[in-house]
């Protein structure tokens with residue numbers, strides 16, 4: 301009988317993280333100072349991030365040792381299970397095999413603590429007393445609150461206002477772990493106050509929350525800022541996911557033809573596919589594995605956005621970063637997948653997309669909840685709205701295999717559970733979910749604003 305659930309021993313928790321930087325087909329374009337257009341050295345980031353994290357951000361070392369204290373915390377929930385979705389396969393009548401790596405078993409319920417714990421640890425070692433951050437769906441904020449609690453630090457979380465009210469229990473979780481949580485835009489910061497003056501009804505965006513969290517950190521001596529996605533060191537910490545999956549697939553004597561993951565800023569998907577990408581570049585991969593990044597049609601940065609320089613936040617406090625973007629002035633519709641409402645994307649993923657190594661697809665939330673519901677009815681777990689995008693892509697691929705008769709091995713990342721997302725399921729079940737698509741014309745309008753701000757940008761609209 302085929303295994304449904306593949307577990308590893310605690311001893312198999314990876315001892316190193318894998319960094320992709322030295323294996324990219326070309327170097328990442330440098331960050332730029334928007335005024336001088338000169339490259340910004342990574343050390344400039346020490347104003348906001350812990351020194352060790354800045355070192356990791358630019359490190360050319362391929363393997364970076366995971367501190368034992370961090371591995372010790374990982375033992376609370378790692379290694380995470382890899383499942384074969386046999387019931388889903390049967391329901392789809394597909395000849396394909398479908399596997400999913402499940403990160404929802406962590407205490408905060410997603411992959412996010414893989415990096416939150418590491419970031420809290422390094423900050424604690426460097427004497428930081430308080431960490432600030434933004435959160436969309438509340439998953440990242442919960443993870444950071446959890447990490448800070450474990451290492452005796454305070455945390456301040458700016459939660460996108462739309463999610464703050466849609467997901468009150470995420471706030472309660474963060475507060476229980478000792479965090480202070482503000483709906484963003486808030487009057488706690490100068491930037492938030494200004495946004496509210498201009499638009500008192502503003503539902504917020506990750507770009508706005510990032511600006512508030514950065515402002516809070518740079519205006520307080522004992523505080524540092526942390527990010528839950530996009531930057532290299534965050535993606536690096538997530539590679540425990542892919543390394544464990546490789547061992548689990550090895551036990552099954554199988555290897556994926558397709559690896560799919562949802563992308564908000566790209567951290568969970570990168571954590572899964574980077575180690576398999578390394579297999580490819582080092583000649584160890586037995587297959588021409590396809591990497592598929594799946595996003596929301598409400599926030600289609602990779603499928604409809606432009607590959608150019610942009611700020612990571614709305615207040616333009618960050619340097620300019622080369623990535624796929626909808627512009628930092630873009631405020632996405634309030635979809636339930638709050639974690640996918642970010643205007644930009646991890647620069648490594650963008651570079652690989654431009655090189656044709658990573659492919660992308662977008663779905664609207666009605667389609668993704670249709671897939672999430674089918675998954676819940678066959679496999680039991682109610683997925684978070686974000687990984688529902690990856691489920692939809694896996695289902696489509698499996699249905700394609702049904703047509704062609706191909707026996708592909710499909711692997712996707714179920715990066716979080718959806719047990720705090722009942723409102724979303726209720727809206728879907730009662731047919732109230734709008735299938736938001738962000739129109740091409742609106743994207744162009746947003747990019748014209750960016751071009752007006754920086755006319756030297758190579759953007760052809």
Ligand SMILES: Cc1ncc(COP(=O)(O)O)c(C=O)c1O
Pocket residue numbers: 410411436437438439440528529530562563564565566567568569638639640684686687715716717
């Ligand atoms: C459960 C979940 N999945 C995915 C994401 C998207 O982020 P990333 O692309 O960095 O994994 C988020 C972000 O908040 C999330 O909470």
